[in-house]
Amino acid sequence: MTAERSRPTIVQIPNRSLIVALAAGAGAEFAHGPARTALVTLHVAALTFWAYEELFKGVSWFRRLLGAIVLIAIVVVLALSWLT
Numbered sequence: 047m048t049a050e051r052s053r054p055t056i057v058q059i060p061n062r063s064l065i066v067a068l069a070a071g072a073g074a075e076f077a078h079g080p081a082r083t084a085l086v087t088l089h090v091a092a093l094t095f096w097a098y099e100e101l102f103k104g105v106s107w108f109r110r111l112l113g114a115i116v117l118i119a120i121v122v123v124l125a126l127s128w129l130t
Contacts, residue, residue, distance in 0.1 A: 058105075061096065061099070063092045063093075063095045063096040063099065064092070064093075064096045066088065066092040067088075067089050067092035067093040067096055070085045070086075070088040070089035070092060071085075071086075071089040071093075073085045074086045074089060090120065090124075093116065093120065094117065094120055096113075096116075097112075097113045097114075097116035097117040097120065098113065098117065099113070100112055100113025100116070101113030101114050101117060
């Protein structure tokens with residue numbers, strides 16, 4: 047009996063938090079004022095939650111690495127926006 051070589055999962059159907067993040071980000075592009083602020087906040091929160099879930103519960107090393115990269119990018123962008 048030979049051991050099967052498993053391939054890492056790179057692409058899969060997006061989960062709810064990623065769908066919410068993408069929808070809120072797209073909606074923020076067309077909104078103005080307080081609605082835009084709310085949609086951007088929802089986008090960042092949902093994307094942060096998705097990245098955290100991928101980092102700690104990802105099905106492969108690639109997905110965990112992707113979660114870490116997105117979390118780092120979010121922290122850097124928020125830090126830079128806070129400084130300006």
